[in-house]
Amino acid sequence: MASITGSSISSSFKLNQALNRVCCLKTPSISFKGISLSSSRLNQATRRLSITCAAKPETVNKVCDIVKKQLALSADTAVCGESKFAALGADSLDTVEIVMGLEEEFGISVEEDSAQNIATVQDAADLIEDLISKNA
Structure with missing residues (x-):
């Protein structure tokens, strides 16, 4: 599980890095300032993105x-x-x-x-x- 802390600018950058690292995983889970994004939520978003992709x-x-x-x-x-x-x-x-x-x-x-x-x-x-x- 990735945990993101720090100032808002630093947190935003670190969150983007964490999301980029887990975008290909099957069951990621991210916690940001006490708010947890469950793996099922991220998987649904990933599936939605995969469906809209035009390239093979x-x-x-x-x-x-x-x-x-x-x-x-x-x-x-x-x-x-x-x-x-x-x-x-x-x-x-x-x-x-x-x-x-x-x-x-x-x-x-x-x-x-x-x-x-x-x-x-x-x-x-x-x-x-x-x-x-x-x-x-």
């Missing part, structure tokens, strides 16, 4: 692997569709390198204006699926 799970998994490789993240770092590049420590140059890796892996070309709209793994996977379907 295998595309999301490939993007996760590429992001981990480009950012030199450890194998135990949780990266899922909702993971934001900035929260994983990526700066603008890292994001460009991630996009280049995605272009190479999927055989696509990402326009600069489209690349600037990518903030999460899911955004990248959705864009890839869209570009692949347009090229087919």
